[in-house]
Amino acid sequence: MNPLVIEIAGLEKHFGKQAVLKGLDWQIPAGKVVGLLGRNGAGKSTLMECMLGLREADAGASHLFGEPAHSLGDASRARIGYVPQQADLFEWLTPRQLLDYFRAFYPRWNTEKVEGLFSRWQIDRDKAISTLSGGQKQRLAIIRALAHDPELLILDEPVASLDPVGRRDFLHELIDGVIERNTTVLFSTHILSDLERIAMEVAFLKEGRITLQTSLDELLETTRRVSGPSEVLLQIAPAERISVPQTMQGGGSVLARLSPERLAQIRTVPALSVEPVSLEDLFVEVTQ
């Protein structure tokens, strides 16, 4: 087993009376590429901020590279790249000035990569950041996060304001410059096709906890929508169910993770019909 890069235990966070994280446990080993899925407002950004020690949690702990996130040393900090959902860049600086500023904080800095990305992604290095478009700012935030070749990359909706070409450019950079280096990557996105292309694992955040974390291939291969009369659906054990059953006239359907043996068994029940599901179907039903 690879060493754990992220280790979260019992994380809790409230905003006023509303509990967002409810004793969340989560572990991510080195070298994994994990997609974090959840509805709007599920707490994905809060989770990432608490995980990184940027936001104080009410209870529980997050360790990055074995160190408590809230008191991370400079050496560990330099191993992490983070792209927040809303990039807080210094708007009065130019991209060149911004990166020169950040460069001072990192022992390692990949100038060649930075220059290459600036050219390929067509960002004017000498224009005030305040005059850049939303997409250009997001690209700049990504360049900033990749510039020191981090070992852990955390991306909060990194492509939300990029057009399809920008998204494709970003994915190519992830594939060639990041995943190839065995970087641990955690990203949230609502663009499931991108997630499918990049993530080997998915985690679902729901009701303040990680409710499901598994290999994406395995999830698609084992999950089936089983439909039939309600009383026959009871044959699907609670432990196999991953969604709240949907009721229809005279019956219902539920998503279930079934071993090959169980799948063969369920297929022999004449009253039940079984169909494979896409990641989008999974997202809709698992997060409900």
Add this chain to the structure above:
Amino acid sequence: MPPSSLTLFSVSPGSPEPLYRQLMDQIRRLVAGGQLAPGDDLPSVRDLAQSLTLNPMTVSKAYGLLEMEGVLQRRRGLGMQVAGAQGKPALDVAARLELLRPILERAALEARQLELDSNFVLELFQQIFEEKT
């Protein structure tokens, strides 16, 4: 292998079929259809991952499983290529079926001469086929 061969491949996210499986099926079809012949090189994992915008691990997984199936073979230092004739049969199903045609045509002729309904003949063939395998 010329770089244009990268255009042979495609995957579509959003389907219930995992991407590595889509890629495996596609390579199997290309081999069966003759677009990829025994001895042909496959694109490197990196080139194909980049061209399809996929995690390289997905491409290696597909290649690795096809190697286990005997569809592809790994050549030391040269990457993956389509397995040769000494491994799995190089002919696709259609071509192999074609080899069977003469004897089936003769059987069909004799069945018609005996005024047998094709359903009975097919049932008998099925029985014989399953007995022998």
